Amino acid sequence: MERAPYTPGPGGDAAPGARGPGNRLLQFTLTIPFPSAMDAEIAHRFLTPNEELQEPVREELHVNGSILTVRLTADDPGQLHMSITSCLGQLSLVIRTMQIIMPPFFTKPQQ
Amino acid sequence: MPAVLGFEGSANKIGVGVVRDGAVLANPRRTYVTPPGTGFLPGDTARHHRAVILDLLQEALTEAGLTSQDIDCIAYTKGIAGRLTIEEHTWSLARSEWPAALCYHHYTTTPAPPFTSLTFPSLVFPSVCRILTPISIPLGPGMGAPLVSVAVVARTVAQLWNKPLLGVNHCIGHIEMGRLITGATSPTVLYVSGGNTQVIAYSEHRYRIFGETIDIAVGNCLDRFARVLKISNDPSPGYNIEQMAKRGKKLVELPYTVKGMDVSFSGILSFIEDVAQRMLATGECTPEDLCFSLQETVFAMLVEITERAMAHCGSQEALIVGGVGCNLRLQEMMETMCQERGARLFATDERFCIDNGAMIAQAGWEMFRAGHRTPLSDSGITQRYRTDEVEVTWRD
Numbered sequence: 266m267e268r269a270p271y272t273p274g275p276g277g278d279a280a281p282g283a284r285g286p287g288n289r290l291l292q293f294t295l296t297i298p299f300p301s302a303m304d305a306e307i308a309h310r311f312l313t314p315n316e317e318l319q320e321p322v323r324e325e326l327h328v329n330g331s332i333l334t335v336r337l338t339a340d341d342p343g344q345l346h347m348s349i350t351s352c353l354g355q356l357s358l359v360i361r362t363m364q365i366i367m368p369p370f371f372t373k374p375q376q
Numbered sequence: 377m378p379a380v381l382g383f384e385g386s387a388n389k390i391g392v393g394v395v396r397d398g399a400v401l402a403n404p405r406r407t408y409v410t411p412p413g414t415g416f417l418p419g420d421t422a423r424h425h426r427a428v429i430l431d432l433l434q435e436a437l438t439e440a441g442l443t444s445q446d447i448d449c450i451a452y453t454k455g456i457a458g459r460l461t462i463e464e465h466t467w468s469l470a471r472s473e474w475p476a477a478l479c480y481h482h483y484t485t486t487p488a489p490p491f492t493s494l495t496f497p498s499l500v501f502p503s504v505c506r507i508l509t510p511i512s513i514p515l516g517p518g519m520g521a522p523l524v525s526v527a528v529v530a531r532t533v534a535q536l537w538n539k540p541l542l543g544v545n546h547c548i549g550h551i552e553m554g555r556l557i558t559g560a561t562s563p564t565v566l567y568v569s570g571g572n573t574q575v576i577a578y579s580e581h582r583y584r585i586f587g588e589t590i591d592i593a594v595g596n597c598l599d600r601f602a603r604v605l606k607i608s609n610d611p612s613p614g615y616n617i618e619q620m621a622k623r624g625k626k627l628v629e630l631p632y633t634v635k636g637m638d639v640s641f642s643g644i645l646s647f648i649e650d651v652a653q654r655m656l657a658t659g660e661c662t663p664e665d666l667c668f669s670l671q672e673t674v675f676a677m678l679v680e681i682t683e684r685a686m687a688h689c690g691s692q693e694a695l696i697v698g699g700v701g702c703n704l705r706l707q708e709m710m711e712t713m714c715q716e717r718g719a720r721l722f723a724t725d726e727r728f729c730i731d732n733g734a735m736i737a738q739a740g741w742e743m744f745r746a747g748h749r750t751p752l753s754d755s756g757i758t759q760r761y762r763t764d765e766v767e768v769t770w771r772d
Contacts, residue, residue: 310752311532347419351521355528358426362532365430366444 291345293337297356304363305333311359322348378448378744381436381533382737383429385526386453386546387519387571388416390425392432393734394440394447395741398556401440403727403734404432413606415599422521429529436733444537451740452530453523454543454750455761456571523757531755542740543750546731547572547763550697551583552742553735558722564691566682566710567763569698569731570595570614573639573678575685576763578771583763586685587637594674595700597641601670604649605663612730617667618703624668626661632673637684639677644670675706679713686719695722702729746770 299305309328312335322339335352339345379396391405408424410416437443527543534541551565565576565583573589592600595614602613607620631647633640648670655661661669682694694714696707707723714721728735746769 307535310535311528351419351422351524354423354426355525358429358525359528359532361430362529363536365434366533366536 291339291342293345293349295335295352297333297335299331299333302328302331305331307363308333308356308359311362312355324348324352378741379440379442379446380449380451380542380737380741380744381433381447382544382549382733382735382740383450383452383526383530384546384549384731384733384736385425385429385522386456387522387569387731388421388424389731390429390432390522390526391731391733391736392429392436393732393737394436394442395734395737397741400734400738401442402436402438403732404435404439405730405732406432407611409610412608413603414609415603418519418521421519422525425522425525429526432733433529433533444539447537447539449540449542449740449744450530450534450537451542451544451736451743452527453546453549453736453757454527455523455758456546520757520759523759527755527757531752535752540744541750541752541755542743542748543755543757544736544739544743545761545763545766546736547574547576548583548766548768549735549739551576551695552739553728553732554695554697554722554724556738557724557728558695560693560695560720560722562691563693563695563722564682564686564689565695565697566678566701567698568594568678568696568700568706570599570700572698573641574763575637575681577685577689577691578768581768581771583766583768585762585764586688587639587681590635590638590640591642592645594639594641594678595698597645597674598670598700600645601648601652601666604652605666607663612699614700614703617671618705620664621667621671621705624662624664624666626665626669627672628655628661628665628669630669630673632677634677634680637681639681641674644673671703671705675703675709678706679709682710683713683717686717692717692719693722694719697724697729699730702726742770 297305297308299308305328309326312326321341322337322344325336325338327334327336335356337345337348337352339348377397379394379401382393382395384391384393388408388410389405390408391403393403394401406424406428408416408421410420531541533539547567550567550569554560554565555563562578564586567574567576571593573593573595574585575587576583576585578584598617599613602609602617607613607616631643633643648666652666655666656663685691686694694710696710700706701723702725707721710723711721723729748769
């Protein structure tokens with residue numbers, strides 16, 4: 266987990282938009298390698314964040330080749346912790362669903 | 377002959393159902409039960425749902441004797457009704473074109489019930505010159521984490537099987553299942569559960585909300601009272617309260633709070649939470665008496681607002697849906713009211729009263745045939761999905 270950088274502006278004050286001491290944004294970044302770029306893209310679509318639930322923890326997903334990156338950003342460490350647990354749970358569920366649902370498990374045998 | 381697969385998991389029940397042409401082909405369900413004296417939290421509930429949902433999916437397809445290729449559409453609970461603020465309720469009524477006189481002019485000046493930690497201070501509306509009871513918090517009763525868990529699976533399954541996806545309003549799921557199972561044609565609906573309490577009637581392609589709770593749902597009131605007495609949550613606190621109430625002999629007077637077309641339960645709950653321990657300690661009453669008294673009071677309130685709605689609509693049918701609708705005493709009291717009015721009462725059993733996947737599948741079936749589709753970009757969930765937001769294009 267990395268902390269957002271603290272960037273002082275002129276005169277030693279915090280730059281606009283940055284947080285002061287004791288009020289820093291916390292970030293959690295998770296990178297997941299998939300067997301192929303298509304699998305990563307599929308998982309990305311399934312895990313599309315729910316806009317209504319974006320506060321107080323912001324969730325972003327990005328795909329780069331076969332790597333899916335999840336980034337969670339929050340003020341509060343407790344809320345971030347809960348979101349990490351929830352995110353890992355959703356990710357596990359999507360992967361399990363893909364493993365079970367993808368052919369040939371749920372299709373009729375070809376006649 | 378479309379077959380629809382429905383996913384439901386907005387509270388502590390998770391179900392997957394299959395419906396085809398008015399027949400329920402499968403409807404397995406699991407309930408997350410917490411220890412006595414406790415309620416269910418979103419994170420733990422979501423964890424429970426994630427652990428069992430894929431097994432339930434397989435179970436549903438096996439029970440229905442279908443494969444993915446036989447399914448025409450995937451439906452899931454997109455959200456359930458939220459409690460409105462006063463401003464939003466007035467706007468909703470205006471949009472539905474019911475006269476304003478139907479709503480707030482009936483409010484009395486009796487003191488507002490004690491506030492719970494979830495209510496805001498009351499407001500005074502100059503035009504009405506009444507003191508209105510606490511405004512609900514802006515979040516609906518739907519639990520975000522469980523809803524998201526189920527939506528993720530529905531979305532995944534829909535895309536992998538290349539089937540259309542439908543987001544369904546939870547309340548409409550209850551109504552459509554109730555209509556299917558009972559055959560009621562155009563009833564006044566009393567929707568009562570742990571998360572919702574609404575009186576609804578259909579008009580011009582909307583399920584219009586005539587009245588509702590202005591704070592907590594009746595099922596929530598019963599569930600939280602069960603925690604006070606440490607009544608078991610297995611199979612459900614409401615069921616156990618009902619069994620205890622049958623042995624109650626003494627009616628303890630509790631606050632009766634009907635405000636025009638709406639009801640309020642937070643004051644009753646606060647009152648009974650305060651007096652329960654004292655009265656039990658002094659032997660004034662038994663836990664069974666308290667269960668009996670609470671049921672008689674809150675159910676009488678529900679019967680009153682339902683009757684008022686039926687009188688307004690000239691309705692000859694009443695339908696009870698939602699988990700609290702399983703309660704036989706509530707059904708008995710509603711039946712008495714209906715008989716006095718020459719009306720018919722419809723109710724279902726616990727298979728369809730309590731949250732289940734088939735009700736989402738049934739509502740999805742209606743919507744699918746009417747041409748509704750939910751694009752992937754709109755396939756999230758919402759905790760504020762009002763019953764009257766949905767255009768009911770599948771009915772005349």
